[in-house]
Amino acid sequence: MLILILLPAAFLLPSGAVAGEIIGGQEAQPHFRPYMAYLKIQREEKKRVCGGFLVSKNFVLTAAHCKGDNITVILGAHDITKQEQSRQVIRVRRAYPHQDYDNKPHNNDIMLLKLEHNAHLNEYVSPIPLPMAHQQMRPGTVCSVAGWGRTSAHNNLSSDTLRDPDLIYHDYNPSTMMCVGDPEMGRSSFKGDSGGPLVCQQTAQGIFSWGSEEGTPPAVYTRVSTFILWIQKTMRMLQP
Missing domain, CATH: 2.40.10.10 (Trypsin-like serine proteases)
Structure with missing residues (x-):
């Protein structure tokens, strides 16, 4: 699995964003995510x-x-x-x-x-279970995402098989959004992964919403607990 770092609220996304694929992911274990x-x-x-x-x-x-x-x-x-x-x-x-x-x-x-x-x-x-209403995750919590979306920002190829990285969570917007991904590691959800879950502690804490048009992290997730x-x-x- 891949490790991604979720950034603090002060981090700003690059200009130009697209609705969200897994960049830098690897093939997931078959049927490990039955949800x-x-x-x-x-x-x-x-x-x-x-x-x-x-x-x-x-x-x-x-x-x-x-x-x-x-x-x-x-x-x-x-x-x-x-x-x-x-x-x-x-x-x-x-x-x-x-x-x-x-x-x-x-x-x-x-x-x-x-x-x-x-x-x-x-x-x-x-x-998959949902979180409790308004539940907050601790910064540093290990989370994961998965999807069949594009695997590179340089072509239009999507993945035939389910791919997944792991993520580490930090706050982005305390009300409705979470900002996820370490720019130095280059691993992120991307086009075609829109709507997929951010899973933390076996619950669906986020929904992939959007990210940079280059597919570079971080990406933004809807905060499910809200x-x-x-x-x-x-x-x-x-x-x-």
Whole structure:
């Protein structure tokens, strides 16, 4: 795994930022992260991909900027190019981005996806716990990220297999954002990894939101603990 350093709040991102791939990652252990979701998104005539993560048998959490007209979720995948027996393909019945999402600068970049039917939970597909409301992580906590996004800022190649680095956490914005990544180590989430989880102490503490257009760290993550009450309320509202 790769080690990344999350920077203090005083650190400023380079000018020019893009909505977020794993730069400098290595292939993850197959099915070690059974909560990971691969999102195939169509918006008008354009297609894109994002990451996400299963938080219950019929809900996936991702970034609000991953919204589209049609979204298909693939669960239980490792190599996204192969028809693995472990994978489950489920269409999204309804996408519910946060009502206060602001595209610039990606404030409240969080979205719940209600699946058309429940996922079959097993060793390859299972939800990840969420943090307690307003939980704060200690600086220096070791965290990890994973995704199928681009592996270099110098080409348009994405990764067929799930990749992951480890991260160390420092505060960036105490209300809705976290700033993650050490510029000297050159490892970061990047394009195509948007919506993927920042996992600390086996809970999903962040959602990859955006970073520099060169793919250099740090990157910015939505702070999940700020939105726990919104997540709970929205899931209750969307249940049949």
